[in-house]
Amino acid sequence: MDRLVVPFGKPRGERADAVRNREHLLRTAREMLAEHGADRVTMDGLAERAGLGKGTVFRRFGSRAGIFRALIDADDRRFQQQVLSGPPPLGPGAEPVDRLVAYGRARIAFLVEHHAIARAALDRTQPVPAGTQSMTQLHIRMLLVQAGSVPNLDGVAVQITAALEGPLLLYLSRPEPDTAVAAAAFTDFLGDAWQTLVERLLR
Structure with missing residues (x-):
């Protein structure tokens, strides 16, 4: 949190499917937060709700x-x-x-x-x-x-x-x-x- 907006150097581009997956996961996580609160948001639950593999969620967020x-x-x-x-x-x-x-x-x-x-x-x-x-x-x-x-x-x-x-x-x-x-x-x-x-x- 609280990082500078302007990056140093040219950022590496993401593949279009990776960008779509990331945005889909973030939207899904926000839905889960609004419905259940932060304590109920888990890696497994996010993967299941988003319809993506658990490995995709781990690769994207790590934890x-x-x-x-x-x-x-x-x-x-x-x-x-x-x-x-x-x-x-x-x-x-x-x-x-x-x-x-x-x-x-x-x-x-x-x-x-x-x-x-x-x-x-x-x-x-x-x-x-x-x-x-x-x-x-x-x-x-x-x-x-x-x-x-x-x-x-x-x-x-x-x-x-x-x-x-x-x-x-x-x-x-x-x-x-x-x-x-x-x-x-x-x-x-x-x-x-x-x-x-x-x-x-x-x-």
Whole structure:
């Protein structure tokens, strides 16, 4: 999750049948999520529901967690396109502080909406990824530069990236909200806190 949209170098093309299988599997996985929730989505169940061999599912995703990583990556790319070329204030054209506030609110809403998928995408047999700059951190740093003089720029970018996504990582281990109203309230709670942090820092 949270990868840069623009790839380095020319990507290798997929065969047309592989692309069709991938899109069919992702659509089927979304249907299963909507009907049964993340806990009921399995490799065997996805293969059976999609009418494809289990080996095809394993080759495409590698593991059950890989299904959910593919789902969230697809949605994350659409989110990133809104940031890069969508309407302001999330997209270009607004003042940097307004864009930073809008980005945090939109990112929080995205992660809360996808928290069940993100939790299922964690492969507990693998170490937690660390040491790479996320799209969020790079975008925040760019907006901080545009906003004016910020002492210790790189450190501040790291710290407020953690302030944005750290609480949400903790939230991923909590039970899902009982209602959509509870999820919306939690989103507003974190969004308001994010706006306060940004405005106290830059205004």
